[in-house]
Amino acid sequence: MRTHHRIATCFMIGFILCGTALTLSLIYLRWHIRDLWECIHTYATFDALDLDLFTYPPTYADTKLAAQSPQLAPKILHQIMLHEEHHNTTLSKYTTARQSCTSLHPTWDHKLWTNNNATIFVVTNYPHILPHYLSYPQPIQRTNILRYLLLHHFGGVYLDADITCRAPLGPLLHTPFLTPAAHPAGINNAFILSRAQHPFLTSLIARIPSRNLPWPLPYVENMLSTGCMFFSNAWMAYMRRRDGLDSQDRVFVLADERGRLGAHLLRGRTVTPLFEHGGASSWHSWDADLIRFLDVAGKPLMISAAACLAAIAGVGCLVVMRRKRGLVRRRGRKGADVEKKRGGSKTRVM
Structure with missing residues (x-):
């Protein structure tokens, strides 16, 4: 009885300790779980979303309407070049791409943001936002946040440094907010056009403090705290209340004349009607390479892992079955020996 009581006590203590540890873990990770849930919701509902599309190349009707519409975004081109210690991202590396955009927009105000003027801004x-801006461990996180702040304050167009311009962007300035879609869901922050003080950027900036969380992988930390998933999750939340929005507060997504998003995706090295994207991804670390490898080799690895687990489980079952059979045989032999001994003792008594 004492043994059973000790086992029950140990079980209860273990159960309480495990429950306490689980509760504390959930409390600590509650904001991480929130962000992951937002990602799941973005991926699950993006295809069914009724998007506000901006078609390019524009149709004749679109061109006529644009000529009659007021210019909402100012003629300002923002590009960011923050110093990165571990990557060769010198200004000269992107000279050709930057010159392609400045030559197509000679009357625009071209602003290059570096560490000094960006921090002052x-x-x-x-x-x-400054404590969060300075606390980010990766330069790309500061670059991401800075583009949102610049467009919110000044308005204009933001372009990644590795984007080559193929067409003038002036015809797009009558839209209040414009960005391409991302693959496989959400929107991309490599090119953003916005009027100043757009309410979407206001709501996005309000999210910055609560999304500044540590994650085990640098790639994931950037994407969820400042990057494309942060951008997309904020956009999805904004879209859920768009029914009461004024026309100048809407967010438009680039599409071709048939309403297809793929023609304007800025994913890796690609050419679109508006841009040529170099796909530099200079901020990617070792974990980004791992994620890309898993994306390519994911199915073969899963099949191999499943096969290995099945083989291990099969061998384990065989071992257990053999042990059970051996145990039954030994018990049978012991029982027979006991019966023989009992029979012998009875014979002696008689």
Whole structure:
């Protein structure tokens, strides 16, 4: 009885400790779980979403309407080049791409943001974001946040440094907010056009403090705290309340004349009607290579792992069955020996 009582006590203590550890883990990870749930929701509902599309090349009707519409976004081209210690991202590397955009927009205001003027801008205009801006461990996180702040404050067009312009962007300036779609869901932040003080960017900036969380992988931390998934999740939340929005507060997604998003995707090295994307991804670390490898080799690896697990399980079952059979045989022999001994003792008594 004492043994059973000890076992029950140990079981209860273990159950309480495991429950406490699980509860504390869930409390600590509750915001991480929230962000992952938002990603799942974005992927699950994107295809069924009724998007506000901006077609390019424009139809005749679109061109006529654009000529009659007021210019909403200013003629400002923003590009960012923050210093990165571990990557060869010098300004000269992107000279050709940058010149292609400046030559197509000679009357525009071209702003190049570096560490010095970028930090001064954040200190002056968004002091409540400054602690987060300075705390990010990766330069790409500061680059991501900076583009949102610049467009919110000034408006205009943001372009990644490795984007080559193939067409003038002036005809797009009558849209309040424009960006390409991302693959396989969401929107991409490599090219963003926006009017100043757009409410979507206001709501996105309000999310910055609560999404500044540590993650075990640098790639995941960037994507969820400042990058495309952060951008897409904020957009999905904004889209859920778009029914009451004014026309100048809408967010448009680039599409071709048939309404297809793929023609304007800025994914890797690609050419679209508006841009040529170099696909530099200079911020990618070892974990990004691992994720790309798993994306390519995911199915073969899963099949191999499943086969190995099945083989291990099969061998384990055989071992257990053999042991059970051996145990039954030994018990049978012991029982027979006991019966023989009992029979012998009875014979002696008689």
